[in-house]
Every structure is written in C-alpha cells, then in structure tokens.
Amino acid sequence: MEECYLHEWCIEDHLKTAEARAAYIEAVSEDGTPAEVASSIADVLRSIGKKAAAKACEVLTKHLETAKIDAPAGAVRGRARKRRREMATA
Numbered sequence: 001m002e003e004c005y006l007h008e009w010c011i012e013d014h015l016k017t018a019e020a021r022a023a024y025i026e027a028v029s030e031d032g033t034p035a036e037v038a039s040s041i042a043d044v045l046r047s048i049g050k051k052a053a054a055k056a057c058e059v060l061t062k063h064l065e066t067a068k069i070d071a072p073a074g075a076v077r078g079r080a081r082k083r084r085r086e087m088a089t090a
Contacts, residue, residue, distance in 0.1 A: 015047035 015021045021044045028040040045053040 011043045012047040015044060021047065 011024070015024060025037070025040050025044060029037050032040070045056075048056070
C-alpha cells in the first residue's frame with residue numbers, strides 16, 4: 001500500500017495583502033454561514049498579527065463612534081446570544 005503524506009496548510013500564510021484578505025472575507029460571506037464568516041475574520045486577524053489587529057479594531061471602533069449608530073450598546077452581542085440559544089433549543 002502506498003503511503004500518503006499530508007502537508008500542513010494554514011490560511012494565514014496565504015493572506016499577505018489587504019486585497020487577498022478582503023477577497024477571502026467576501027468569498028466566505030457570500031456562501032458561508034455566520035460561524036464561517038466569524039472564523040474567516042479571525043483568520044484575517046491572525047494573519048495580520050496582534051499589534052495590527054488591535055490597531056484595526058481601534059480604527060473600527062473610532063469609525064463606529066463617529067457614525068452615530070442608533071443601536072444601543074450590546075445590541076449586537078444580545079442578538080448573537082439569542083441566536084445561539086435558539087439554535088441550541090432547536
């Protein structure tokens with residue numbers, strides 16, 4: 001019997017440019033579930049490193065603050081919890 005060798009493959013190694021990261025998230029968001037989209041965002045954050053990810057989150061937070069979104073604080077988190085509870089009981 002012939003032996004089969006598997007090589008470790010890591011998506012973070014292939015997300016070197018901003019364009020590649022954007023295309024990856026876009027592709028997953030078109031066909032993927034919310035969990036897969038969240039996982040792809042985590043992959044992108046790991047690919048850019050902790051320091052750059054923290055800076056990106058800081059920029060995003062400042063942008064959201066200036067956008068004057070009417071959603072109450074924690075509303076998104078609350079909806080996510082509700083969805084998880086609904087999925088667990090189904």
